[in-house]
Amino acid sequence: MSMISGKKPAVGKKREPITDTILLMSITIGIFLAMYVVAMLAFGGGFLKPQQIFDMLNENAFLIIISCGLTVVMITGSIDISVGGVTALVAMVGVMTLNGSMFPGAELSDGMRIFIAALMAIGIGLAFGAVQGALIAFLEIQPFIVTLAGMFFARGMITIISVQPQKATGDIMAVLQRRLEIPWLGSPNKKGVMIPAKIEIGVIIALAVVAVIFVLLRWMKLGRGFYAVGGNQQSALMLGINVRRTRFMAHLISGLLAGIAGFVFMMHTGAGNATNATASEMNAIASSIIGGTLLTGGVGNVIGTFFGVLTLTTIKSIVVTSGLREPWWQSITTGAMLCFFILLQSVVLSSRGKGGLRARMKAWTGKKTG
Amino acid sequence: MKTKTEQRRSFFQNNAQLLVPLIALGLLIIFNLIRDPGFFSVELATNNDGNPVLQGNLISILNGASELVILAMGMTLVTAAAGGQDISVGCLAAVAGSAFVKVLKSGAAITPWLVLAGFLVCCVTAMIFGAFNGTLVSVFRIQPMIATLILFTCGRSIAYWINGGATPIVESPIIKAIGGFIPGVPIPTPILIVCVMGIFFALVFRFTTMGLFMQTVGINQNAARLNGISAVGMKLLAFVLLGLCCAVSGVIGVGRLQLINHETLLLNVEMDAILAVAIGGNSLGGGKFKMIGSVLGAYTIQALTITLYAMKVSSTDVKAYKAVVIILLVVLGSPVVKAWFGSVKNKLTARGVSAAAGKEAA
Amino acid sequence: MILSMRGICKAFPGVRALQDVDFTLRKGEIHALMGENGAGKSTLIKVLTGVYTKDAGEILIGEDQLPVSIRSPQDAQNAGISTVYQEITLCPNLTVAENMFIGREKGAGVNWKERERKTGELLESLGIPARPRQQLGNCSLAVQQMVAIARAVDMECRVLILDEPTSSLDEKEVEMLFSLMRDLKARGVGIIFVTHFLEQVYAVSDRITVLRNGELVGEFPVEKLPQVELVAMMMGKELEGLNVMGKAGERAADSSETLYEAHGLSSTASRPFDFHIAKGEVNGFTGLLGSGRSESVRAIFGADRVTGGKVTMNGKPVKISSPADAMKQGIAYLPEDRKRDGIIADLSVRENIILALQVMKGFFHPISRAEAEKFADEYIKALEIKTASQDAPIKSLSGGNQQKVILARWLLTHPQYLILDEPTRGIDVGTKTEIQRLVLKLSEEGMSVTFISSEIEEMLRTCSRLIVMRDRNIVGELTGDELTQDHVMYTIAGGGD
CATH class of the missing domain: 3.40.50.300 (P-loop containing nucleotide triphosphate hydrolases)
Incomplete structure (x- = not known):
């Protein structure tokens, strides 16, 4: 036996106490705040009013919710592109429950209808999550394909249920669309009268979802399991984590959140339509990425995702405010912004240590296979 | 030297991945024949322009799948080399189609030369965008799906922008021929274009080492580099070729309607193209691939769609039924189910072997 | 005796990886598992840790030799079997403390303070140069390996499997590991030690089991088996070449x-x-x-x-x-x-x-x-x-x-x-x-x-x-x-x- 071995020595490296998750999230929050401050200084007007933020939240509450679901799924290294379809399907079913066309014969009180709509939202979401999760986790089918089929199924079901767009109106919607008013965050209108800030119930739900998922990801065993599975599935198995169950749960949560998002979407619009929430799965993925979640898994955070949604929305309102009124500018700037964030993350991560986290993980998994 | 049985066995092993799409296609055909024995009958008719044309469900499957087949070919390469998928192909086809139409609109009349120029411009445009995606993936090492999310988000808006917010109509017999029939030829032109693309790729595989090199890069990038293969080059090539495929499908799409609609041209085709690759038995994680599998996958998808239409399912509802069939297919092809089949097969062969051994002993 | 495996068989398509293999581990011993590549060491370990399910045979555990069914790494952990693999099997994106405790805590929540305190103590007592809140991927390979060992050590295991643990450690670190192993042995832990380095086997082991081509060659006390004989046994042929x-x-x-x-x-x-x-x-x-x-x-x-x-x-x-x-x-x-x-x-x-x-x-x-x-x-x-x-x-x-x-x-x-x-x-x-x-x-x-x-x-x-x-x-x-x-x-x- 010789004293020689081919491995590299244990080189003492500079310690890096901050994790990749925190680093990427901080960058996003920093850029969002900077962008917003610049918008306030440059355009003033709406950007100076707190209502601007609340409007962004009111419009995008459902997007925040499905983005949280996608963040969870992406942290485990999976993907779910069915969420937009599920949202639209739930919205359709919900609206039809509210306006009575779902159960034509039944005499139901408004409260009962809302209750049934909510139950169905959660049920449909959980059903999609459970079926997709089972196929992905237990049958080891590629997530992209399974959730793509999920999207097709959901979108197809909408028109099977009702070819006509549906609407819910009247008292029942007035209840659901009631807004919270916060006088001290209000701002004067043109006549100088103070208008209180208005928040929809959906926003409260969305914020609650962010909080719950944050707690889940940070302080619950299940949540930490998501990170472990996303970091290295093989290792997670060796560490005694039930990888299949963990992956299943991630998809179940994503499905459930898509169901809740559908309900929130319905509360906001009161309309059921086959084209509802179109491409929202991609917006959700984009929000998660901007918020610092890596599609490779193991890195990400819902607080980042929350700011990711706000960042995307702010860009759009900046484009509109700055006078680029042609319809194509919004998505072109969104694309440019996405490109900027993606490149920034790539550069930041690769500048950390040798080749960055991703390259290192690749080298690692490369060693494992074969 | 290999014996014949060995050769046959290795042939089956090498092509085992084609089993699922072939079975699916076979089942669809049988199902349709039972439902309507004349389903696949093809007849020669005369269209409004007085041209002899072939008609029938078989032709509409082959014709309708054209764009998807071409995109699936390119998607196979990207999947193999980069280990991920391009979700911007539909958008890229819209951009390419817009560039095509822009050039056509620039001249006073639509001459064959102008169409050729337009086609070249359209190819170059799509290949540049493909190279953009490829650069993000190869040089900056961004996951393909994320990198192409950028063009997915803004591609159709760029297409819109190219034509200044209009959806111009291009009326010309040449354009009509691209999407329909060349006078005197009864086969729809898109089918011919698919054949041309098929021959193109067959020649590329025959006269270059692209297949081997792309698989090598997809399986083990480190080893590829140490053997002198440029991973960056191969990934870029894959994306540029996919760009070319997008351009060709974009032109077919424009030809069919004789106008460019940036919003609806090949809408959601990226999902079908990826699906075609997967149904064809190719791993979406990259590495080994068979392009013919993806082509079969694409035809399977189209055959399914046409079958559903023939069963009077409305075009918006088709998605739901398609989803069910897709799930059945992938469940059949899933590793767990395959392993189960494998163990059953092993047991059977083991029994066979022991029986044979018993005979010999006797 | 704290562990015995009887008549273990395992086959992969085309390969018979294990054929009727017995293995016995006594309380407080370091037991080297030797064999050439392809002898079936890794397979035996993976059967024991639930990564593979065995085709036949039984595993008995504890003083009273109760049969256990090990179908997943979690089952193995529950049975008191901990493993440190050749390749590092931790998650690079998590912190050191998290890697120490994930997958083995009770309850649904995570107590970060407690985790980090315990990790800090353990790292210090073992002299591992890492911080609890450091991201594991930023540590050197040797430190990552030692974190993996520390994790196994902390799990109060009855059986500790070290699968090629020394391949990324330098001599000083190997010595540290050995003293740790002797310490554990004194506490009554049975250690299965798999390595290619013959000298390390003779430095710490009490007993050697040799496998060849998926079959058991024999079990020997270390002093009864000179190095040359061991090599000959592993190879199954003379060293003439x-x-x-x-x-x-x-x-x-x-x-x-x-x-x-x-x-x-x-x-x-x-x-x-x-x-x-x-x-x-x-x-x-x-x-x-x-x-x-x-x-x-x-x-x-x-x-x-x-x-x-x-x-x-x-x-x-x-x-x-x-x-x-x-x-x-x-x-x-x-x-x-x-x-x-x-x-x-x-x-x-x-x-x-x-x-x-x-x-x-x-x-x-x-x-x-x-x-x-x-x-x-x-x-x-x-x-x-x-x-x-x-x-x-x-x-x-x-x-x-x-x-x-x-x-x-x-x-x-x-x-x-x-x-x-x-x-x-x-x-x-x-x-x-x-x-x-x-x-x-x-x-x-x-x-x-x-x-x-x-x-x-x-x-x-x-x-x-x-x-x-x-x-x-x-x-x-x-x-x-x-x-x-x-x-x-x-x-x-x-x-x-």
Whole structure:
């Protein structure tokens, strides 16, 4: 036996106490705040009013919710592109429950209808999550394909249920669309009268979802399991984590959140339509990425995702405010912004240590296979 | 030297991945024949322009799948080399189609030369965008799906922008021929274009080492580099070729309607193209691939769609039924189910072997 | 007795990995599990830890020998069996503390403060230089390995399995691990120790179980089994082949015509160095852990980014800044890490063999199928590669045969200069000898070879000149009579200056 071995020595490296998750999230929050401050200084007007933020939240509450679901799924290294379809399907079913066309014969009180709509939202979401999760986790089918089929199924079901767009109106919607008013965050209108800030119930739900998922990801065993599975599935198995169950749960949560998002979407619009929430799965993925979640898994955070949604929305309102009124500018700037964030993350991560986290993980998994 | 049985066995092993799409296609055909024995009958008719044309469900499957087949070919390469998928192909086809139409609109009349120029411009445009995606993936090492999310988000808006917010109509017999029939030829032109693309790729595989090199890069990038293969080059090539495929499908799409609609041209085709690759038995994680599998996958998808239409399912509802069939297919092809089949097969062969051994002993 | 495995069988498609194997572990003993590659050690371990499910046999655990069913790593953990694998099986994206505790806490919540406090204490008591809140991926490999061991130690396990735990540790760290192992042994833990390093076995083990070809050879107390007998038992054959070969230093003098010469060659991973090799010469780089020998040959091949230096081939100045450049100059490089840098796992043996030649022929000149089959047949025969067919994926071959395929890949390009970085690591002794013989044969035919190996004996047997490296610098060059084990050690240790 010789004293020689081919491995590299244990080189003492500079310690890096901050994790990749925190680093990427901080960058996003920093850029969002900077962008917003610049918008306030440059355009003033709406950007100076707190209502601007609340409007962004009111419009995008459902997007925040499905983005949280996608963040969870992406942290485990999976993907779910069915969420937009599920949202639209739930919205359709919900609206039809509210306006009575779902159960034509039944005499139901408004409260009962809302209750049934909510139950169905959660049920449909959980059903999609459970079926997709089972196929992905237990049958080891590629997530992209399974959730793509999920999207097709959901979108197809909408028109099977009702070819006509549906609407819910009247008292029942007035209840659901009631807004919270916060006088001290209000701002004067043109006549100088103070208008209180208005928040929809959906926003409260969305914020609650962010909080719950944050707690889940940070302080619950299940949540930490998501990170472990996303970091290295093989290792997670060796560490005694039930990888299949963990992956299943991630998809179940994503499905459930898509169901809740559908309900929130319905509360906001009161309309059921086959084209509802179109491409929202991609917006959700984009929000998660901007918020610092890596599609490779193991890195990400819902607080980042929350700011990711706000960042995307702010860009759009900046484009509109700055006078680029042609319809194509919004998505072109969104694309440019996405490109900027993606490149920034790539550069930041690769500048950390040798080749960055991703390259290192690749080298690692490369060693494992074969 | 290999014996014949060995050769046959290795042939089956090498092509085992084609089993699922072939079975699916076979089942669809049988199902349709039972439902309507004349389903696949093809007849020669005369269209409004007085041209002899072939008609029938078989032709509409082959014709309708054209764009998807071409995109699936390119998607196979990207999947193999980069280990991920391009979700911007539909958008890229819209951009390419817009560039095509822009050039056509620039001249006073639509001459064959102008169409050729337009086609070249359209190819170059799509290949540049493909190279953009490829650069993000190869040089900056961004996951393909994320990198192409950028063009997915803004591609159709760029297409819109190219034509200044209009959806111009291009009326010309040449354009009509691209999407329909060349006078005197009864086969729809898109089918011919698919054949041309098929021959193109067959020649590329025959006269270059692209297949081997792309698989090598997809399986083990480190080893590829140490053997002198440029991973960056191969990934870029894959994306540029996919760009070319997008351009060709974009032109077919424009030809069919004789106008460019940036919003609806090949809408959601990226999902079908990826699906075609997967149904064809190719791993979406990259590495080994068979392009013919993806082509079969694409035809399977189209055959399914046409079958559903023939069963009077409305075009918006088709998605739901398609989803069910897709799930059945992938469940059949899933590793767990395959392993189960494998163990059953092993047991059977083991029994066979022991029986044979018993005979010999006797 | 705290663990016994009886009649364990496990088969994979085409391979019978374990055949009726028994294994017994007593309380408070260190039990070495020995065998060549492919003997079934890893499979046995994986059956015990629930990664694989056994086809037949039973596992009994505890003083009362209760049968247990182990179907997942979690079952193994619950049964008190902890494992530290050869490859690090922690999550690089999590912190050190989290890696210590994940997957083994009760309740649904996570108590970060408690975790980090306990981790801090444990790291300190074991002398591991890491912080609880540090991201594991930012630690060195050795520290990651030690975190994995610390995790297993903290799990109050009854059975601790160490699968090649020392392969990424230096001597000091190995000693630390050994004292830890003895400490655990005193506490009554049974330790299963799997390693390739014979000396380490004799340093700590009480008992040795030997496997060969998936079958049990026997179980012996360590003092009753001399090293030579152990090796013979593992190989199942006499060592005759190794002794026949003469020492390379005694061979005829190499031709004086220089093939390759480098001045001040440096790369992103290696410091500037001078190096030359004559036609038909076999030389080698040797040195301690991290001395920079692999990095040096990688610089010659352009595998890392070359940052400076002048290179001549056959007296003519050439520029080699990438593997492609080096291949054009007729240089071939068999990488150290076969799995990571060598094999294209899913491709067939044939495609793996022709790969390098194909690259040299160029993108537009594919090798025809018939030609490729001819080449593959030729080299499968010449190197006695054991494979079902040339269509079989290379990943289905054993380590030694995979290595031969990679070797065939480079020999097919008919290089002038062949660099072999650890060609014999992790492969069975029979193949090792074959490769050594092949190297000598090639050099007789006029090929220059640079050989790197962890085993000095092997180097002495093949090389006529040894370049000794220390701390990433060349510190000596040994030829002729200086080529003895003592002298090499002396130079490596710093006495040569």
